[in-house]
Amino acid sequence: MLIITAVTLALANVYYNDKQQSLELEYGSDLLERLPMVIETMVTQGVSFENTVSETMPLQGYMGALCDDYGEVIWKSVQAKAFELKELCQQVQGKGSSALTIPVRVDDNKLFFAHVLSGTFNGIRGDFVALRDGQAYEQWRAESVEKALITVILFLVTAGVALYMTFRWAMRPLKTLETELQHVSEQKQVALNEPYPYELKPVVTALNSVMGENIHRSQRYRHSLNDLAHSLKTRLAAMNVVCQENSIAPHVQAELLSNLSQMNAMVQYQLKRGLTGQQALNKQSTPLLEIVDNLHQLLDKIYADKKIELDKRISKDDEIPMGRDDLMEVMGNLLENGFRYAISKLRISQLPLANGGVQLRIEDDGPGVTESRREQVFQRGVRLDEKPTGQGIGLAVCADIVESYRGEIRIEDSDLEGACFVIELPPVEDWWDQ
Incomplete structure (x- = not known):
């Protein structure tokens, strides 16, 4: 699951970065397509630094500014009057030869896409900066992040549920095997009887063989002990009767009876030890x-x-x-x-x-x-x-x-x-x- 999460996040990050670059390129291309109209308007109307000529840019959401060689804004279009455009010139300085647009942030971190044209305007050397408002791009990025997170979370939840169900389905034969083994240990059955998949059949066959041999050996062991107990008890009882005869000297009789008692105790202990405690193997x-x-x-x-x-x-x-x-x-x-x-x-x-x-x-x-x-x-x-x-x-x-x-x-x-x-x-x- 961790691997799936990591791969999903990596793919989501790649998709987001690709989409971001694509949208930036779209914004830049649009600005470049409309740039000739902006320049034509400015040429026909002229650029006056005394504000005697119209400073209106022709399109809503587009604005312009002039930066001198000292990095100061010396002219702003009407739409740009609302912005101080601090540090705009520093961000675009030296970018006049670029054929692409660049993202810039001015004032309170407001995003614009800019294209720079270097030249001489009304006798003053500087950079003309055409700007397009990036508010729509910012909104798209915020919405994209939210949608991406929701998509990733839904995918991970779905993948997790699918993995869990697959795991449960795959482990069902093992769960059945565990249940049957528990029943065997509780003496509810003596062998594994459920049908198992091909992969588990050798294991089940081996377990049934071991359990059958264990039952057979345990029964044979108990029967042997019972036979041994009967034989030993009979012979010890006979020897005990013989030792009590008056023909045997008292001190010899006492010694024999003591040894017979010890032998009987040892036999009884070993027999009981062998016949008890066997059920500890069962639950x-x-x-x-x-x-x-x-x-x-x-x-x-x-x-x-x-x-x-x-x-x-x-x-x-x-x-x-x-x-x-x-x-x-x-x-x-x-x-x-x-x-x-x-x-x-x-x-x-x-x-x-x-x-x-x-x-x-x-x-x-x-x-x-x-x-x-x-x-x-x-x-x-x-x-x-x-x-x-x-x-x-x-x-x-x-x-x-x-x-x-x-x-x-x-x-x-x-x-x-x-x-x-x-x-x-x-x-x-x-x-x-x-």
């Missing part, structure tokens, strides 16, 4: 209240003797930018920990972030977590307490899932005097950009 959100209600009913039965009061500061419209399975895994681990360590109160709330993301806060009135251990508890195999129950992988899996969504998880102090687990997630649109 989707999950209602939070539904997940919390389902987990609350289950945990209320497990920890019925504690009578935990769960304060849900969330509404049915609150959604978390996370896949359903991943959100279930994260909230299941955090709420289970909350019910386990809380004394009587547990609170969950959702807050908006300035960048458009969300913040989740799960707080309890339990013993809390010391600052020295707040980073360690998200590492595999580290538990909040030293009780033998649990494998120490729940919070590590939570951290992996949150990080896969470009989020952050941390522990703070709660005003309930316990621990506060804070999860901050960016808006869905940021996943696509990143």
Whole structure:
């Protein structure tokens, strides 16, 4: 658009200059055509410097003056009496041999076109200056500038609209492609189905091939992990039964059971890590209240003797930018920990972030977590307490899932005097950009 503007202004300037020169030439030619009539009138009537003879010029808008060798006006026609013609002689001095007219400005910058004849008039050497009023030319120039500006503005507006419409039309296939890719990311479709122009067909074909291979590989990966989990669990359970037989020495039995527990924890962690967080590749959100209600009913039965009061500061419209399975895994681990360590109160709330993301806060009135251990508890195999129950992988899996969504998880102090687990997630649109 800048190039079009520059070219348009340059062409308008060239046209204006050409028109200006053409009009100046027209004015000069007209003055030259009428000059013999002016001179003939002056010769027949004579030029008297005592004003005893008529000084009338024959044509309206034309006037004359005589300049002596000293640059002074020594005679003016009747039409020129209204003007002092200051500096006229200085502007035309030495131009007597020119066959063309020249523009001059006298008095209050008033424009005239002048033709100069050098010679001797009534015995006095000087220059006769024939003048034509340039008021019509000035008016034309002002009107031309205004018309040129209006024409240029209208042309640029029209060109801009045409360019915008052309750009929109040319970019429509890319907009369609963006929409379809968004639908794929939201799992509304699995491939690009719209008809695209010839230039985009190789790109669309390649994208469909990549997405199909990704879906196939993801399914195969999940099936392999499920098979592996079943095989490992069966064999670990069998080894655990064998190790508990009385024929094995107590210290050997304890060592074997400890190693089997560690192996089981490692297997469970790697399997969960592989099966969760995969949905971060897709743009989707999950209602939070539904997940919390389902987990609350289950945990209320497990920890019925504690009578935990769960304060849900969330509404049915609150959604978390996370896949359903991943959100279930994260909230299941955090709420289970909350019910386990809380004394009587547990609170969950959702807050908006300035960048458009969300913040989740799960707080309890339990013993809390010391600052020295707040980073360690998200590492595999580290538990909040030293009780033998649990494998120490729940919070590590939570951290992996949150990080896969470009989020952050941390522990703070709660005003309930316990621990506060804070999860901050960016808006869905940021996943696509990143």
